[in-house]
Amino acid sequence: MAQIKQLLVEAETILALAKIENPKLDSQLLLSELLQISRTELLLQSEVTLEQSTIFNDQIKQRCDHRPIQYITGVAYFRYLTLRVGEGVLIPRPETEELVSGVIEKINAADRPITLIDLGSGSGAIALAVAYEIPDVKVIAVENCEAALIWLKKNAELVAPHVEVILADVNNFAVAKKVDFVTANPPYLPQAEILPKEVEDFEPAAALRGGGDGMEIPNQFILCAARILKSGGYFAIEHGEHQGESIKIALNNYFAEVTVHYDLTGRPRWTSAIRNDLEVSN
CATH class of the missing domain: 3.40.50.150 (Vaccinia Virus protein VP39)
Structure with a gap:
């Protein structure tokens, strides 16, 4: 198991060094989307599996290259909809x-x-x-x-x-x-x-x-x-x-x-x- 708090701290530091504009927010968005929970629920949990930790760290690497969060997660939220998005289509x-x-x-x-x-x-x-x-x-x-x-x-x-x-x-x-x-x-x-x-x-x-x-x-x-x-x-x-x-x-x-x-x-x-x-x- 991996500690959520430590994962987020490390991810925020990595994104900040890569000059990502909102490193704390982006870290929380990526991990909450991966776990399919809200950011509020994320802060109440303590651990993730090693597999989830590996996926999250890979996503942070992608974000360091400035790949949009919506392309990393594959979803974009628009009004009441969850839309699938990726390279080749504009993010709503x-x-x-x-x-x-x-x-x-x-x-x-x-x-x-x-x-x-x-x-x-x-x-x-x-x-x-x-x-x-x-x-x-x-x-x-x-x-x-x-x-x-x-x-x-x-x-x-x-x-x-x-x-x-x-x-x-x-x-x-x-x-x-x-x-x-x-x-x-x-x-x-x-x-x-x-x-x-x-x-x-x-x-x-x-x-x-x-x-x-x-x-x-x-x-x-x-x-x-x-x-x-x-x-x-x-x-x-x-x-x-x-x-x-x-x-x-x-x-x-x-x-x-x-x-x-x-x-x-x-x-x-x-x-x-x-x-x-x-x-x-x-």
């Missing part, structure tokens, strides 16, 4: 939960039936959260990266098997019948933006970078949303905190009631809009 961020809250509020006030398409679905965080919390909504998750699609399909099977998963690119994705809601969390970071090592070295650049100024890919998502949304349909798109005005401009042609939404610190993080009746020109 807490900020995206605010977009989901806004969309769910609108869905709850809308007439049925409802179809929602999530563009650039990645791990499926947005699509699966909506499908899980409002089961009567038809949800379609669209993703163009085959590596991410593996994780999307895994998560859909575990969380909401009724979600339709489609491999497609937003530039040529089309629907036979226009839909009521579209959500999107496109790559929106400017090409030159400096990222933390654990993001830059591990998470897929294609899911992060939105082109030179960060708006090239969001513009493609906006045009796709305009094509597939019915008149009066609701669109929600996540973006960077400095892109609120650029997103508003990009939405002007085909959308009305453009509204920028702010996070708890007052930063603009996502925008909603209502599809107007102007046809998309080819």
Whole structure:
């Protein structure tokens, strides 16, 4: 057996020497996830098996290389969901939960039936959260990266098997019948933006970078949303905190009631809009 307190102290020291930002928190998160208990319960226990100790020490070595905790444990938590993640798919961020809250509020006030398409679905965080919390909504998750699609399909099977998963690119994705809601969390970071090592070295650049100024890919998502949304349909798109005005401009042609939404610190993080009746020109 190995003593939990000693394991955590040693792990914290190792992570601190590797210049990991939150060594104490990361040590506790990794060990509590390994033992499948809460951090509070972890501090009340005294011992782990030698096998568990070996696995934990290996995880600490991985974290020293700045590998994200979610990739080490294989899970990411998003609203009420436990999603499977790994190399090849973007790790869901807490900020995206605010977009989901806004969309769910609108869905709850809308007439049925409802179809929602999530563009650039990645791990499926947005699509699966909506499908899980409002089961009567038809949800379609669209993703163009085959590596991410593996994780999307895994998560859909575990969380909401009724979600339709489609491999497609937003530039040529089309629907036979226009839909009521579209959500999107496109790559929106400017090409030159400096990222933390654990993001830059591990998470897929294609899911992060939105082109030179960060708006090239969001513009493609906006045009796709305009094509597939019915008149009066609701669109929600996540973006960077400095892109609120650029997103508003990009939405002007085909959308009305453009509204920028702010996070708890007052930063603009996502925008909603209502599809107007102007046809998309080819």
